[in-house]
Amino acid sequence: MADIADVLNALAASVAAALYPTGAFDARGNPLASLAGPIVKIMRGTPFAKQLDEDLLAGIVNVTVNERAELGRTTTRFSLDWSTASIQTSTLTAASVQNVITFAGSVTAGQGIMLIVDGQPYAYQCQAGDTLSSVTAAFVELILLDRVVTSQANVLTIPSARKITIRQVVPGISIRPVRQQTVGLMVKIYAPSFSLRDAVGACVDSALATISRVTLEDGSIAMLRYSGTSYDDRPQKALTFTRTLLYQAEYSTTQTRDDTTIGVVEAVISPHAIGGGPGPVFIATDIGSAIEPLPSDLNVLVQNGEVLVDAYGDPEVEL
Amino acid sequence: MADLQSIQAKSNYGLGIAARVLGESVTQYRANNPMAPLDGSGFTRVFDAAFDADPLLTMTKPAIVGRCLFYLIADATNLEVGDYIVGPQGQFFVASLEPLRPPVVIRANSVLFLSRPGEALQAGLGPPGGDSVASETTLFAGWPGSVLIAGRSGQGDVDLPGDVGMAGWQILLPYLFGIDIRGSDILTDQSGLRHLVVGAELSPMGWRIDAIQEAA
Numbered sequence: 001m002a003d004i005a006d007v008l009n010a011l012a013a014s015v016a017a018a019l020y021p022t023g024a025f026d027a028r029g030n031p032l033a034s035l036a037g038p039i040v041k042i043m044r045g046t047p048f049a050k051q052l053d054e055d056l057l058a059g060i061v062n063v064t065v066n067e068r069a070e071l072g073r074t075t076t077r078f079s080l081d082w083s084t085a086s087i088q089t090s091t092l093t094a095a096s097v098q099n100v101i102t103f104a105g106s107v108t109a110g111q112g113i114m115l116i117v118d119g120q121p122y123a124y125q126c127q128a129g130d131t132l133s134s135v136t137a138a139f140v141e142l143i144l145l146d147r148v149v150t151s152q153a154n155v156l157t158i159p160s161a162r163k164i165t166i167r168q169v170v171p172g173i174s175i176r177p178v179r180q181q182t183v184g185l186m187v188k189i190y191a192p193s194f195s196l197r198d199a200v201g202a203c204v205d206s207a208l209a210t211i212s213r214v215t216l217e218d219g220s221i222a223m224l225r226y227s228g229t230s231y232d233d234r235p236q237k238a239l240t241f242t243r244t245l246l247y248q249a250e251y252s253t254t255q256t257r258d259d260t261t262i263g264v265v266e267a268v269i270s271p272h273a274i275g276g277g278p279g280p281v282f283i284a285t286d287i288g289s290a291i292e293p294l295p296s297d298l299n300v301l302v303q304n305g306e307v308l309v310d311a312y313g314d315p316e317v318e319l
Numbered sequence: 320m321a322d323l324q325s326i327q328a329k330s331n332y333g334l335g336i337a338a339r340v341l342g343e344s345v346t347q348y349r350a351n352n353p354m355a356p357l358d359g360s361g362f363t364r365v366f367d368a369a370f371d372a373d374p375l376l377t378m379t380k381p382a383i384v385g386r387c388l389f390y391l392i393a394d395a396t397n398l399e400v401g402d403y404i405v406g407p408q409g410q411f412f413v414a415s416l417e418p419l420r421p422p423v424v425i426r427a428n429s430v431l432f433l434s435r436p437g438e439a440l441q442a443g444l445g446p447p448g449g450d451s452v453a454s455e456t457t458l459f460a461g462w463p464g465s466v467l468i469a470g471r472s473g474q475g476d477v478d479l480p481g482d483v484g485m486a487g488w489q490i491l492l493p494y495l496f497g498i499d500i501r502g503s504d505i506l507t508d509q510s511g512l513r514h515l516v517v518g519a520e521l522s523p524m525g526w527r528i529d530a531i532q533e534a535a
Contacts, residue, residue: 016444024443031442041440043448050503
């Protein structure tokens, strides 16, 4: 979920990358001088006054990143639909040879396997602590309700099965923008002298001038644009010389939600959708965030807001 | 020929006899642990003591509101500046032991915890700056001290319609374990009220601290 905080975090990270492209500490954990010369601390918000006093006396420069509310405006103009942000890679695999299914790989909580045995779906979502054997046992428990099944360790045998389809189901994250806006940002440099202020200011300004797109934590993009700078020498009696760099960032406020790829959909017999075969039809009633295309062996029809899926994947069926 | 030490010894002896008549049994604690000065892990002693608001020890002046300074009637032989004395009249700490003069003690009306905001960040990108409870380090805990109101000190930063201004406080504490109290430190009392140290003066009698109530 992108928010102004993510924009500020991303900008602070960009400032840190400009000043410390190879890290701020040596192998022993000692602080290093920045690319601009002095040791620099970068943070959101404002420095703690007492700490800033001590830092400036020690020749350490502080750089803060904050928003400027007066420069904000709404610029919503893009689609607000859900789209895919990320999908896990499946670590659990299942392969069938005739009527024998072998589970392999590693078991990750949240991932799942769906077996469709002669049109009848059986699905299991892995829990924390599951093993290949426990996943196999879970399927035995499910399938035994309908037909004979045997197992040994991670191998499942369904003697009477004529057709077995296996689908992997993995979690993912869907995202949608709910508003676009431009916000004002400022990068403020607190230095103990003119020279250190100039050195750090030039380094930050130069580096940020090359950045027009900043990737936020949720994967969305903020567009960054320079909009001015100012100096303030009034607090020099407190050994404080400041420079403020102003920017505008346009970003989307987003919502995210946890989803899974489609493996199991709500099963409802829908005879009118059957054109050429007797197979039941699954009607997926909530796949607005379908973050993975349906398997290519399924026939799919979107009709009156419902997605009709032929469970047998019978190519002769005309939906 | 009598010297200062022998006169002081006689004075202590005489005040000790007076305390047995006028005073009550109290317990002396010498702090051994900055996180619990009254835990009894250091030197302790039970003796008789009386407390007088009059340095002439006439026992004619009653304690009054807003005054925390008292003079001890007791054999001060084993007392040191910074010792706590706990008895029926409350908790006191020894502020001054001058030759031939009665010991000066401060009556504590609060128990204080000192914390110091700070950043662990030494360089590079750190967490959001500023003061936060999470960033505070506790330097001492459970120290009885005197917290007396000392006027008002401006509005809170949030400036809510119901704001009545922040109270100013004068806080007296013993100087123990070499712990420095600085501006911006936080002294929290047993009720959770946070006092922001504006300035702290270290005198021979301990810490005299100007603080404001830290509140929205």
